[in-house]
Amino acid sequence: xxxxxxxxxxxxxxxxxxxxxxxxxxxxxxxxxxxxxxxxxxxxxxxxxxxxxxxxxxxxxxxxxxxxxxxxxxxxxxxxxxxxxxxxxxxxxxxxxxxxxxxxxxxxxxxxxxxxxxxxxxxxxxxxxxxxxxxxxxxxxxxxxxxxxxxxxxxxxxxxxxxxxxxxxxxxxxxxxxxxxxxxxxxxxxxxxxxxxxxxxxxxxxxxxxxxxxxxxxxxxxxxxxxxxxxxxxxxxxxxxxxxxxxxxxxxxxxxxxxxxxxxxxxxxxxxxxxxxxxxxxxxxxxxxxxxxxxxxxxxxxxxxxxxxxxxxxxxxxxxxxxxxxxxxxxxxxxxxxxxxxxxxxxxxxxxxxxxxxxxxxxxxxxxxxxxxxxxxxxxxxxxxxxxxxxxxxxxxxxxxxxxxxxxxxxxxxxx
Numbered sequence: 001x002x003x004x005x006x007x008x009x010x011x012x013x014x015x016x017x018x019x020x021x022x023x024x025x026x027x028x029x030x031x032x033x034x035x036x037x038x039x040x041x042x043x044x045x046x047x048x049x050x051x052x053x054x055x056x057x058x059x060x061x062x063x064x065x066x067x068x069x070x071x072x073x074x075x076x077x078x079x080x081x082x083x084x085x086x087x088x089x090x091x092x093x094x095x096x097x098x099x100x101x102x103x104x105x106x107x108x109x110x111x112x113x114x115x116x117x118x119x120x121x122x123x124x125x126x127x128x129x130x131x132x133x134x135x136x137x138x139x140x141x142x143x144x145x146x147x148x149x150x151x152x153x154x155x156x157x158x159x160x161x162x163x164x165x166x167x168x169x170x171x172x173x174x175x176x177x178x179x180x181x182x183x184x185x186x187x188x189x190x191x192x193x194x195x196x197x198x199x200x201x202x203x204x205x206x207x208x209x210x211x212x213x214x215x216x217x218x219x220x221x222x223x224x225x226x227x228x229x230x231x232x233x234x235x236x237x238x239x240x241x242x243x244x245x246x247x248x249x250x251x252x253x254x255x256x257x258x259x260x261x262x263x264x265x266x267x268x269x270x271x272x273x274x275x276x277x278x279x280x281x282x283x284x285x286x287x288x289x290x291x292x293x294x295x296x297x298x299x300x301x302x303x304x305x306x307x308x309x310x311x312x313x314x315x316x317x318x319x320x321x322x323x324x325x326x327x328x329x330x331x332x333x334x335x336x337x338x339x340x341x342x343x344x345x346x347x348x349x350x351x352x353x354x355x356x357x358x359x360x361x362x363x364x365x366x367x368x369x370x371x372x373x374x375x376x377x378x379x380x381x382x383x384x385x386x387x388x389x390x391x392x393x394x395x396x397x398x399x400x401x402x403x404x405x406x407x408x409x410x411x412x413x414x415x416x
Contacts, residue, residue: 051212054353058208062201066266066275069200070190074112077186080351081108081178083340088174091335097168099159104175106152111179114145115187123194124268125382185358188365195368197277198262198285202253202310203364206317207356209248214241214322229329233322242318249314250307257285257304284309284372309371316363321356328355 061072085104121128121138128134137144160168193200218237226233256262264279289300328351332338341349384392403409 066193073186073189076350077182080182083349083351084178088171097171100171103152103156107175107179110148110152111183117141181358185361188361192364194266196263196265198256199364203313203360205252206245206249206314207321207360210241210245210318210321213244214238217241227326229326245318246311246314249310253307253310257306317360320359324356324359
């Protein structure tokens with residue numbers, strides 16, 4: 001009855017709703033093999049066995065190339081969204097909120113359509129201009145995206161039910177915050193990937209390294225609690241993970257900077273309709289001599305400039321990355337759950353493995369825009385080719401006058 005539902009709602013809002021605790025997901029074979037160990041060491045061995053398997057899977061994905069990487073990022077995004085939304089659904093399942101799941105997935109579709117449409121327009125400009133349907137979709141992309149969102153907004157308003165208003169607005173906010181955290185980060189990861197696979201692999205690897213090394217140092221040497229949200233995290237693990245990650249980032253960057261496959265921007269070849277990763281490496285990926293401090297003035301070392309940048313990436317992964325994990329820990333404590341899901345034995349859900357990653361993607365994107373990326377001539381030319389002939393002629397004359405004024409045009413003509 002409605003009165004009963006109202007009573008339940010009052011109880012739920014006065015306390016903390018609980019999510020059903022998932023059953024032990026450890027494979028039976030491992031349970032039997034590790035039955036004589038304490039829970040602490042059992043968890044150590046389960047993690048120790050499955051972590052190399054996940055790292056191997058990561059290497060296989062990298063080998064398969066950028067297109068597969070993008071598809072995997074999309075799949076992980078959908079799974080993370082599913083895990084968080086499922087918690088929301090489990091918390092308020094007894095109220096049978098109308099359309100909650102349908103609207104959540106509809107908004108996910110809308111947001112992905114907007115972000116990936118922007119990416120297609122930005123990086124596949126020539127292909128979009130060549131195909132009439134794509135050109136129309138590109139021209140009105142933002143309007144279509146806004147219309148789709150408005151449709152979902154109106155559906156939500158029409159789904160409001162008396163005595164459940166507050167809960168429904170909780171869920172509306174829950175869905176949108178989840179979209180902000182999950183979809184935005186996956187979109188930025190793909191943007192970083194287009195700058196070169198090294199901008200995708202090194203940051204993610206640094207977070208993984210920090211997670212593993214902080215766990216190792218904390219497990220063997222941890223004595224001093226770091227933060228109340230995560231009682232198992234220690235200062236020893238945090239500091240040990242920091243230095244280990246810095247060293248790892250420098251070494252990994254040195255190895256990867258020597259391969260064009262990793263350092264060249266990912267571009268779409270319109271002739272072959274496929275992705276290509278081939279270029280002349282920029283100065284960022286060419287060995288240079290660096291002098292050590294005055295005390296060691298006679299010593300010089302050869303480094304790739306990217307290795308210097310990798311220190312910033314590693315430091316962020318070590319200092320700020322864990323706060324993504326603390327945020328997730330606070331979220332799980334709020335709803336009295338151990339993990340987001342039980343997808344990976346010993347590790348929890350996909351979101352449990354990527355909780356430290358979502359801050360990293362934003363940092364790398366901002367870092368590239370602030371310190372690395374300059375004006376892109378190819379994109380400027382793409383935009384010029386999309387203009388009308390009279391507009392192109394106007395820009396040509398303006399550029400000619402500017403070059404003549406600077407004294408560069410005669411030099412160019414002599415060279416020709």
